[in-house]
Amino acid sequence: MNASEMAKISKPEWEKATSELRISNVKTLSTALHDLEDLLLLDKPALRPTASAPTKKPATGSCDPYNRSRYYGYATNTTKFFNELYAFCFTLAKPPQVRNIDMETASAFWSVLVVPKYPLMSDILQFINEKGTYKGVNKDLWTMTLEFCRAVQPDLSNYDPEGAWPTMLDDFVTWKKNGAAGDIPM
Structure with missing residues (x-):
């Protein structure tokens, strides 16, 4: 439209x-x-x-x-057009004259756009909800979150701690590897 x-x-x-x-x-x-x-x-x-x-x-x-x-x-070229849709959604969700979108809005968009393609995003959203300290998403975090979901295996086996991921994603990996809620054996 x-x-x-x-x-x-x-x-x-x-x-x-x-x-x-x-x-x-x-x-x-x-x-x-x-x-x-x-x-x-x-x-x-x-x-x-x-x-x-x-x-x-x-x-x-x-x-x-x-x-x-x-x-x-x-x-x-579904990858190209998905990327365009994903970038458009950030611009659409971002209020005028503001550089970030709030975490609640970003999480809602990620649930619809990314979770169906990359199940790792469900774990990231669980982390964001449990942590509760992340308030906004800038364009870099928006872009890198999709790239992270594409590049990193759901079990994090190919995660490179020396990679240049945003802090939130590094924190997610630490959280996940330390036994995220629901993953801790009883």
Whole structure:
């Protein structure tokens, strides 16, 4: 929708996006959102263009429920477009004239964006909630948290303590290795 503000879509943004995507009802909007979730968040295989789906023509004759041209573009490089979505979410969640987003908002976004792809993020969120001392997330921490989840194995076996990770992530590793709550044998 190219919304410029979190949790708000202006009428012109809505009209432009639904027109371009040829979405005219809630069911079709739901289909489009599920398609994107499956592709970018859940890493499900991309849908194939239908035989009669137009590439540059209007909807007439298309078997697709909406204009999937953007979707098919995203499917060409899901990593690139996930990275763009992830970066956009930081910008969207960050209040104007502020450099950070609050931890509660960051945690909510991480739960939706990162947990489905990288289960290690669930442990990081548990750590953040238990610790309770981290209040905000700057762009560096936002970016490095995704990179950490991509690079480090869930069992932390390939974690390099000499790496240049943000302090919060180093603290998480210490917490996890020292027997995080729920991991301590009884």
